[in-house]
Amino acid sequence: MKNRLPRPRIAFFDMAGCEGCQLAILDCEDIFLDLVDLVEIVQFREAMSETAPRYDIAFVEGSIHREIDADRLRDIRARSHRLVALGGCACHGNVQARANDWAPAENLQRVHGADTAHRVQTDGRYWPLWAHTRVRALHEVVEVDYLLRGCPVDRDEFLHLVKRLLAGSRPTFPAQPVCVECRRHGNECVFLQGETCLGQVTRGGCGAVCIGGGYRCDGCRGLLPDANLASHRQLLRERGLDAEAIDQRYRLFLSGEITDREGTDEQ
C-alpha cells in the first residue's frame, strides 16, 4: 500500500479552542512516525510551521466566534478535499457555547464589566470584543465531512479516520450511547454507585474513559440524535437533582445542542 497510494496532504488548523485535541493527536507518538510516513503533514502549528495552498484532509479544531474566523474557515474549506471537525468545540460548540445563553451585550457586561460593555459601542479599540457574537460549530458555517468528537478527541478514533481515508473506505462512527462502552468494558454503572451520569444521552466512541477512570460522563461528545431527554431529566430528578442542577449538568458541554431549560419550562 505504501507504494500504491499517494501520500495525502494533511493540515491542522485551530479556531477557538485549547489546542488540546492537537496535543491528543501528538500523543499517538508510538506510531506517529509510521503515520507520518503514510501522509504528508503540511500544516501543524503545534508541531511545525510550514503551510501549503491545498489540502487533502484539513482538520479544524475549535469553534467559530468572529466573522474573520468564519471567513478563514470558508477559505480552508475551499482549499480542502475533506474537512474534519476536530474535537467537541468544532463539532458542537462545546463549553464555550454556554455563552449563547445570553445576549452579547449582557455577556460583555458579565465578563468585562458594564463600563467595557458600553465602550464597545464607542471605542474602536474595543470592537474586537463586540465581534464575539454567537458561538458556532463548524458545520454551521461550512460543510463538514467528518466529526471527531470529544474533549479531547480520542486517538483511536483519529487513527480510525485516517486509516479508513487512506484505505479509500468510509470511516464509521456509530451513534451509540456511552453506556455501550461501559458495558463492553464491564464498568459498573455510575447510577448503581449512587451517582448520576449523562452517558445515556451522550454519543460514545470514547471508550468510556471518564467512567473507567472513576468519574462520570458529562456529555463532552455531544447529544445522541435520538436521546430520550424527557426520560433522562426525570431520572436525574428521581436521583435528587433539582432543576438548576440539571440545567448546569446539561449546559456544561451540551449548550449548543440542548437549548430548552429544566428551570423554565418542560421540554
Add this chain to the structure above:
Amino acid sequence: MGSYLVERSVFIDWISRLARHEKVYFPLPVSKSSFRFSRVRSRSRLALEDFDDPRQAKPFRASACIPPPVRLLAPDNELLFTFRRDSAGDCHPTPVLDHNRRILAGVRPCDLKAIALMDRFQGDGIADPYYLARRGNTLLIGHDCLQPCDEYCFCEAAGSLSWRQGADIFLTPQPQARLLVEPLTDQGAALLADAGFPACSDVQACRARAAARRPTPFARQFKAPLARVMHAVAESWQSPVWERHAGRCFSCGTCNLVCPTCSCFDVRDDFNVEDPDSGRRTRHRDACMLEDFAEVAGGYNFRKSPAARQRHRVMRKFVYLPQRFGGTGFCVGCGRCGRQCTVAIDIFTIATDLLAGAGEAA
C-alpha cells in the same frame, strides 16, 4: 466419581493455589455492590456463600456480576484473524483461535444454564469456531444458590435454579462452614484428584440439606408455569404492553450487553500503520436495543421504535430461540438486565404484564 466434604477455607486455599499455575477466574468485588469475573491473583477477596448465614460472608451474586461469565468465552474486541496482502493484491487471513486453558470458578446455576444454551447456539448451523475453541478448553466450577441474589432474580421461575449441566465441578454450601464438592466430569475429577479433600459419605443427604435451606418460593415467580408465559409472549405481537415499557427506554443496549444469552456482534477491519499491507479483523459486542442495530443499506431501519426493539429482545428470549432449540427458554432469570437498566425496565415485569394481558383477552 467420589465427592468431597471440605472446609470452605481449605477449598479457597486450594483455588488460590490452583491459580498459581492455571488461569483461574472468580467473581471478585469491584465495588460495594458489584462483581466481575477476574483472574485470581491472591486469596484475599475470594468469598463463598455460608450455609448458616448466606448473606454474611458477602458472597458474589449472579445478578451483581456486571458482565456474565460467558463473556469470557466471547470477549469484546476479540481478534478473529490477521491478514496480509501479497504483491498480487490478494489477502491471506490467519485465524487466531484461543486454545488457552482456563477455569471459571463460582459460576451460578443461571450462568451454567446460559453457557449450556450458548454451547448449543454457537455449535448450531454455522458454528462459531472462536467460541468453541475457548469453550473446549474451559473448565467450569459451579456453585449452588441457597438465597436469591436480590429483588431482580427470578431463576426458579425461568427454570435455572437447580441447573448443573455443563459444570465440571459443582459446589454446594454445607453447615459449619463446609462445602460439598462434586466432580461431574472426568476433567473435574482429575482436577480434584490430588487436592487431598476428605471424602463425603452421604452426597444425597448433603444435597437435600442444602435444598431444604432454600426459601420457597425461591425469588420472583410468574403467575403461571413458564410454558404459559412463553405462549403469552408468543401471542403478544400487537400488545400495548411493548409501548408501555418503552417510554422511558434510552436504547442504551445495556440489557443486551449484560445478558448471558445475548450474542450479537459487529466486526471491524483495520490495517496496521507500521505495515499497511497487513491488518486484523476484530469482533465487538452489539445490541439489538440500539437505535441503529436494524439499520440496513439505504438507511432503512426495520425496528425504528424502542417498543419494536424491546419486543424483539423479549421474543428472542421467550419465543424465537426456544422454537429453534426445542422449547427451553433463553432467558435464564439472572436478573442482570433489570438490575442494570437505569429506568428499571425489567423483562420479568414485561413477561408478567403480557401474561396478564393474555388472561384478559381470553
